[in-house]
Amino acid sequence: ASPYNVEAVRDDFPVLGRTVDGEKLVYLDNAATSQKPQAVIDAVSEFYEGYNANVHRGLHKLSQEASEAYEGAHDKVAEFIGADGRENIIFTSNTTEGVNTVAFGWGMHHVEEGDNIVLTQMEHHSSLVPWQQVAKRNDAELRFLEVEEGLVKDGEVEEKIDEDTTAVSVIHMSNVFGTFAPVDEIIDRAHEHGARVLVDGAQSVPHASVNVNEMDADFLVTSGHKMCGPTGTGVLYGKTDALHETEPYRYGGEMIKIVEYDDATWADLPWKFEGGTPNIAGAVGLSAAVDYLEELGVENVHEHESAVTRYALELLEDDDEVTVYGPHADYDKERAGVISFNVSDAHPHDSSQLLSDQGIATRSGHHCAQPLMREMGVPATTRASFYLYNTYEEVDALVEGIETVKEVFA
Ligand SMILES: Cc1ncc(COP(=O)(O)O)c(CNc2co[nH]c2=O)c1O
Numbered sequence: 001a002s003p004y005n006v007e008a009v010r011d012d013f014p015v016l017g018r019t020v021d022g023e024k025l026v027y028l029d030n031a032a033t034s035q036k037p038q039a040v041i042d043a044v045s046e047f048y049e050g051y052n053a054n055v056h057r058g059l060h061k062l063s064q065e066a067s068e069a070y071e072g073a074h075d076k077v078a079e080f081i082g083a084d085g086r087e088n089i090i091f092t093s094n095t096t097e098g099v100n101t102v103a104f105g106w107g108m109h110h111v112e113e114g115d116n117i118v119l120t121q122m123e124h125h126s127s128l129v130p131w132q133q134v135a136k137r138n139d140a141e142l143r144f145l146e147v148e149e150g151l152v153k154d155g156e157v158e159e160k161i162d163e164d165t166t167a168v169s170v171i172h173m174s175n176v177f178g179t180f181a182p183v184d185e186i187i188d189r190a191h192e193h194g195a196r197v198l199v200d201g202a203q204s205v206p207h208a209s210v211n212v213n214e215m216d217a218d219f220l221v222t223s224g225h226k227m228c229g230p231t232g233t234g235v236l237y238g239k240t241d242a243l244h245e246t247e248p249y250r251y252g253g254e255m256i257k258i259v260e261y262d263d264a265t266w267a268d269l270p271w272k273f274e275g276g277t278p279n280i281a282g283a284v285g286l287s288a289a290v291d292y293l294e295e296l297g298v299e300n301v302h303e304h305e306s307a308v309t310r311y312a313l314e315l316l317e318d319d320d321e322v323t324v325y326g327p328h329a330d331y332d333k334e335r336a337g338v339i340s341f342n343v344s345d346a347h348p349h350d351s352s353q354l355l356s357d358q359g360i361a362t363r364s365g366h367h368c369a370q371p372l373m374r375e376m377g378v379p380a381t382t383r384a385s386f387y388l389y390n391t392y393e394e395v396d397a398l399v400e401g402i403e404t405v406k407e408v409f410a
Pocket residue numbers: 031032033093094095096097124126127171173174175200202203222223234363367368
């Protein structure tokens with residue numbers, strides 16, 4: 001049984017009521033982006049209908065209202081992830097921008113020749129590629145914590161993070177396997193050697209309770225659009241001292257204090273990192289998304305999602321024509337709502353297409369983890385990813401849909 005009334009929750013999400021070519025929509029692509037509750041849609045509309053203005057305290061009422069909403073959204077996100085306050089919260093357009101801000105604003109200035117940067121083998125391209133650039137330009141070594149079935153191998157953290165490690169960037173929850181990396185062990189080890197750690201929380205913050213202070217992460221990035229927030233929203237968290245060590249990434253208006261013809265000084269945190277007119281409507285929507293998740297209870301979301309995922313794993317693992325990648329249903333540690341699988345000899349793209357023909361939205365491909373796919377020895381996988389509104393009946397629909405794939409490729 002779910003910790004909340006799933007059917008009532010589903011009524012909050014207009015898109016879930018639609019059909020796809022006459023088939024009832026079964027949306028299982030939440031790792032890519034989540035659907036939006038009416039409260040988020042309304043918050044954005046109310047902003048445009050009622051107090052749309054540019055922020056940073058123009059001297060007219062609408063600007064003051066918009067500024068309060070925009071700045072207040074930073075406070076809300078800070079509270080949601082256990083940060084000290086708004087100065088630790090930078091709004092970005094997505095996780096990718098957050099990683100780039102840290103890689104180029106901090107990494108480029110602190111990683112020196114001969115240092116090493118440590119990642120895991122299951123990083124998303126949005127983390128791997130920026131750090132590749134830092135390593136190349138600063139003549140540093142990239143190291144990878146080896147992973148097996150979505151789990152960092154024993155001994156890797158101890159072996160790979162050493163006195164020459166300056167930066168560690170680790171995916172908190174894998175968008176391929178749904179597994180969690182041992183971030184506490186990684187952060188402890190990195191801090192022993194004075195290295196800063198960026199946690200990629202794109203898949204963890206929307207799905208599980210994350211507290212940046214308890215975790216002691218130096219930086220953490222996530223996507224607002226994966227946690228019921230509008231497209232084009234994301235968050236970069238940084239410890240105050242880490243952000244003071246970080247150069248701005250987006251220069252221009254709003255992020256300055258004093259500007260001369262030949263130089264400028266920067267605004268206080270977090271505005272130093274928010275050059276230009278921000279995504280005000282997105283921030284208002286993200287604030288409403290945090291309210292929605294807090295109302296439901298992120299722990300309840302994680303409990304529901306984990307139960308639905310376990311149900312799916314048990315059914316898929318019983319099918320000897322389905323290969324499930326990552327730990328199986330008997331796995332006793334935390335695992336969130338992502339299952340990568342392949343069906344007999346069907347190419348993942350064909351599986352996804354056939355499932356889509358039945359109204360079932362999954363994603364097939366390399367999931368922005370091409371090196372990992374090569375490690376796994378597969379060109380791609382089909383991935384079902386669950387969220388707070390998915391049901392056991394939708395898992396049954398997925399399993400029935402896979403039967404159709406098997407018939408076509410039998
Ligand atoms: C672990 C992880 N890191 C970073 C990103 C990038 O986030 P963005 O900048 O908001 O796009 C994603 C998005 N992952 C996926 C996007 O589409 N399918 C996915 O699995 C992700 O899953």
